[in-house]
Amino acid sequence: MATKTREIFRQDLPEPLRRDVRLLGAMLGDGLVEYGGQGLLDDVERLRHAVIAARRGETAGSDVAAIVDGWTLERAEQVARAFTVYFHLTNLAEEHHRIRTLRERDTGDTVPGSVAATVQHIRASTDGRLDGLIEGLEFRPVFTAHPTEARRRAVVTAIQRISDLMTRLNDAPGATEREEIERSLREEIDLLWRTALRRGTQLDPLDEVRTAMAAFDETIFRVVPHIYRALDRALQPGDDGTRPPKARPYLRFGSWIGGDRDGNPYVTAQITRDAVMIQADHILRALENACARIGRELTVHEATTPASKDLLGALAAARTAHPSHLREIAKRSPGEPHRQFLLYAAARIAATRDRDADLAYPSPDELLADLRAVQDSLAGAGAARQAYGRVQHLVWQVETFGFHLAELEIRQHSELHEKALAELKADQSDTSEMTEEILETLRTVAWIQGRFGVRACHRYIVSFTRSADDIANVHELAASLGDGAPVLDVIPLFETGEDLERAPSVLDGMLRIPAVQDRLDATGRRLEVMLGYSDSAKQLGPTSATLRLYDTQEALAAWAARNDVRLTLFHGRGGSLGRGGGPANRAILAQAPGSVAGRFKVTEQGEVIFARYGHREIAKRHVEQVTSAVLLASTDAVQDRAREAAARFRPLADKISDAARAAFRGLIETEDFAAWFTQVSPLEEISGLRIGSRPSRRKAAQGLEDLRAIPWVFAWTQTRVNLPGWYGLGSGLAAVSDDGKDLTGLRDAYEAWPLFNTLLDNAEMSLAKSDRAIAERYLALGDRPELTETVLAEYDRTRRLVLAVTGHERLLENRRVLSRAVELRNPYVDALSHLQLRALTALRAGVSDDEERAHLEALLLLSVNGVAAGLQNTG
Numbered sequence: 001m002a003t004k005t006r007e008i009f010r011q012d013l014p015e016p017l018r019r020d021v022r023l024l025g026a027m028l029g030d031g032l033v034e035y036g037g038q039g040l041l042d043d044v045e046r047l048r049h050a051v052i053a054a055r056r057g058e059t060a061g062s063d064v065a066a067i068v069d070g071w072t073l074e075r076a077e078q079v080a081r082a083f084t085v086y087f088h089l090t091n092l093a094e095e096h097h098r099i100r101t102l103r104e105r106d107t108g109d110t111v112p113g114s115v116a117a118t119v120q121h122i123r124a125s126t127d128g129r130l131d132g133l134i135e136g137l138e139f140r141p142v143f144t145a146h147p148t149e150a151r152r153r154a155v156v157t158a159i160q161r162i163s164d165l166m167t168r169l170n171d172a173p174g175a176t177e178r179e180e181i182e183r184s185l186r187e188e189i190d191l192l193w194r195t196a197l198r199r200g201t202q203l204d205p206l207d208e209v210r211t212a213m214a215a216f217d218e219t220i221f222r223v224v225p226h227i228y229r230a231l232d233r234a235l236q237p238g239d240d241g242t243r244p245p246k247a248r249p250y251l252r253f254g255s256w257i258g259g260d261r262d263g264n265p266y267v268t269a270q271i272t273r274d275a276v277m278i279q280a281d282h283i284l285r286a287l288e289n290a291c292a293r294i295g296r297e298l299t300v301h302e303a304t305t306p307a308s309k310d311l312l313g314a315l316a317a318a319r320t321a322h323p324s325h326l327r328e329i330a331k332r333s334p335g336e337p338h339r340q341f342l343l344y345a346a347a348r349i350a351a352t353r354d355r356d357a358d359l360a361y362p363s364p365d366e367l368l369a370d371l372r373a374v375q376d377s378l379a380g381a382g383a384a385r386q387a388y389g390r391v392q393h394l395v396w397q398v399e400t401f402g403f404h405l406a407e408l409e410i411r412q413h414s415e416l417h418e419k420a421l422a423e424l425k426a427d428q429s430d431t432s433e434m435t436e437e438i439l440e441t442l443r444t445v446a447w448i449q450g451r452f453g454v455r456a457c458h459r460y461i462v463s464f465t466r467s468a469d470d471i472a473n474v475h476e477l478a479a480s481l482g483d484g485a486p487v488l489d490v491i492p493l494f495e496t497g498e499d500l501e502r503a504p505s506v507l508d509g510m511l512r513i514p515a516v517q518d519r520l521d522a523t524g525r526r527l528e529v530m531l532g533y534s535d536s537a538k539q540l541g542p543t544s545a546t547l548r549l550y551d552t553q554e555a556l557a558a559w560a561a562r563n564d565v566r567l568t569l570f571h572g573r574g575g576s577l578g579r580g581g582g583p584a585n586r587a588i589l590a591q592a593p594g595s596v597a598g599r600f601k602v603t604e605q606g607e608v609i610f611a612r613y614g615h616r617e618i619a620k621r622h623v624e625q626v627t628s629a630v631l632l633a634s635t636d637a638v639q640d641r642a643r644e645a646a647a648r649f650r651p652l653a654d655k656i657s658d659a660a661r662a663a664f665r666g667l668i669e670t671e672d673f674a675a676w677f678t679q680v681s682p683l684e685e686i687s688g689l690r691i692g693s694r695p696s697r698r699k700a701a702q703g704l705e706d707l708r709a710i711p712w713v714f715a716w717t718q719t720r721v722n723l724p725g726w727y728g729l730g731s732g733l734a735a736v737s738d739d740g741k742d743l744t745g746l747r748d749a750y751e752a753w754p755l756f757n758t759l760l761d762n763a764e765m766s767l768a769k770s771d772r773a774i775a776e777r778y779l780a781l782g783d784r785p786e787l788t789e790t791v792l793a794e795y796d797r798t799r800r801l802v803l804a805v806t807g808h809e810r811l812l813e814n815r816r817v818l819s820r821a822v823e824l825r826n827p828y829v830d831a832l833s834h835l836q837l838r839a840l841t842a843l844r845a846g847v848s849d850d851e852e853r854a855h856l857e858a859l860l861l862l863s864v865n866g867v868a869a870g871l872q873n874t875g
Helices: 002-012 015-036 038-056 061-069 073-105 115-125 129-136 153-170 175-194 205-235 269-297 309-321 323-332 337-354 364-380 390-401 414-425 433-452 468-479 497-501 503-510 514-522 533-540 542-562 584-589 607-613 616-633 636-668 673-680 685-689 709-718 729-737 744-752 754-768 772-780 785-806 816-845 850-871
Strands: 138-144 410-413 459-463 489-494 526-532 566-572 599-605
Touching: 015 038, 015 073, 015 153, 015 175, 038 061, 038 073, 038 816, 061 772, 061 816, 073 153, 073 175, 073 616, 073 816, 073 850, 115 129, 115 205, 115 616, 138 566, 138 616, 153 175, 153 205, 205 269, 205 390, 205 607, 205 616, 269 337, 269 390, 269 433, 309 323, 309 337, 309 364, 323 337, 337 364, 364 390, 410 414, 410 433, 414 433, 414 459, 414 468, 433 468, 459 468, 468 489, 468 503, 468 514, 489 503, 489 514, 497 503, 497 533, 497 542, 503 526, 503 542, 526 533, 526 542, 533 542, 533 566, 533 636, 533 709, 542 566, 542 636, 542 729, 542 754, 584 616, 584 754, 599 607, 599 616, 607 616, 616 636, 636 729, 636 744, 636 754, 636 785, 673 772, 685 709, 685 850, 709 850, 729 744, 729 754, 729 785, 744 754, 744 785, 754 785, 754 816, 772 785, 772 816, 816 850
Parallel strands: 138 599, 410 459, 459 489, 489 526, 526 566, 566 599
Antiparallel strands: none
């Protein structure tokens, strides 16, 4: 079966993708020969053929292990490096094919899942609701520095250069140019091969800020106007760009990078201040360049397009205030008042970045006023296309990013606020270093607001919120600063199962806090609540956590309606399935009715940032899919269907949840489970990748409670068990179906209830990326056969029942593209797993020689990096 399936998928591979993979693979192979001789390539090929044969059942896994064990550690490292680089190149080829596919689909017809398709659907099926939905539409992606991007920035940059060359190659160049591109490709692939694939030094928080800025510079700033333009065209087709836009700027980017100090002692008040200044530098440079470019291009002459009285008056005032600037601009642009004014605006943006108070804009509002003055003047002169084309793009960029780029959010643990406030109330002469740091952070927030406006930084998230007192404590700490206190919206973060259950009662208490009442009055009764997907899943298991989160969403939506509050739920989702990840649009459509209400806020973590925002076409498609899902999830029809399905199948889901939670808790509460987990996985070694500034544990304790969710998921992913994505679900399904004998209710729920459908599909995806035979070898390292048997029995049960409920003969049967990618990748991931197992087995057995240990650790970490690239997710 495996042979047949793999061969079918290989033949099914689109020819352009097959061509790119073959080309890049051949160039890598040539590079291996140049570096290490034919023998290195022969060893790589030998392992490649062996793992494919093992998948076909033609050879045993022990035979593959024997090949790996027979190499020197130096050779094993080289082979691991070869497979890791191959995955980086394959990922690039798949990304290019995805972009190619998006372009091919864009034939002028409405593309399914696009904003245009959704607008048409809602307009046809509702009476007047579309305008209200568009008016209230919000999408707030929040970038975080969660350590899940395993690639060095140097590696990412090298891959980007290869990507640029592949783009040129796919544009059908002439023979001479093609020859030069292929030569450059070989050079870049050789460079990638010779580049260290893991970091040699620990990241600091500002490194993480600068890394995120790459996505902004290359993609986000440029793509935002095109996203709005697509919506505007959908709302009123045919005359976009010749009228004031119907689309309002609904994207607001946020960031925790440099603001999230929960468990990260390296994020200080000074780091937060520096992070904002780095962001401001990038957005002001981008706005200056865009404004100067548009100014240079806008060569309309006063003879054909006379300026309005207001614009001429503004130019006259500018000449009086800054005669030398305007004299130089006028000399270069005689008779072009619109051009002159935009070039003057660009000079003022530059002065804002340089903090030249005499010329700088006090705030983005003044820049927007100037841009709208240009628009009004152009439109009044009959040049509507000039008014609402590229100038409108700049207006949208200013409205979206301001002068701060992303709204920086602060996060800290509730316990630290409680201790700090107790110190202040005790009126001690010397407060602790942590209390001083908390107060200095609040002063920094006030400074940021004074420099860039309240919008730039006003959200303060309280991790592990247990009661309204945790919110009141932050407001009281801020009030202790007197006139220097910042404006704060303090956001509760509910993470554990118990905290999720009591969320509505905590919000009841928040309404009695005077500072919260004041903010509700000031913001039109807007309130944010954050839900943590990672820790709830680590505590309850994936099935019970999913259902508990749904219950909480439902309860909070009802609470908001009762209290006349405009609630925004902030979803703390990770990239991996074990931390709430998966396709974002499907996740939105599976939310509890009433909980979206046209607003969606979500964390974009680690490797997800570059996967979703690393290329303009992909970023545009992602945002359009989220936008479409938010609009659809807010319609009465979708909410009514979900409400009816939830009421019908909730008793069934409760039984599934109880049994799934019991199975999951039964496993992790087994005596010495934490020690066993450390033994069977590369958990402790993962910190050697240095993929983030944040420690893997909140405290020094070695239990599961203080282990962060990311290393928990990352380590299980490496073992090919993927346990956080599915464990317990099989027991839950068995409990309500007589172990699969009666599947009627489950199949009905899968068909009718989006939440249950998404739950099973995500588990199926997680199972598809696992491998039972390799997982068994990892689990055996713990020398606890009863735990190995328990995990594998639940794996078998879950796989069998998921397939039975979905009606699939094999995993991912209904997801052709994803299924093909997983099936073709798995053998190559197996190769890296065998290499990792060699290293991990030796390290667990104990190695006395320091040099040998260093080689084993290097092999282990290199293979960890490669498996992450192969499976395309970490934590």
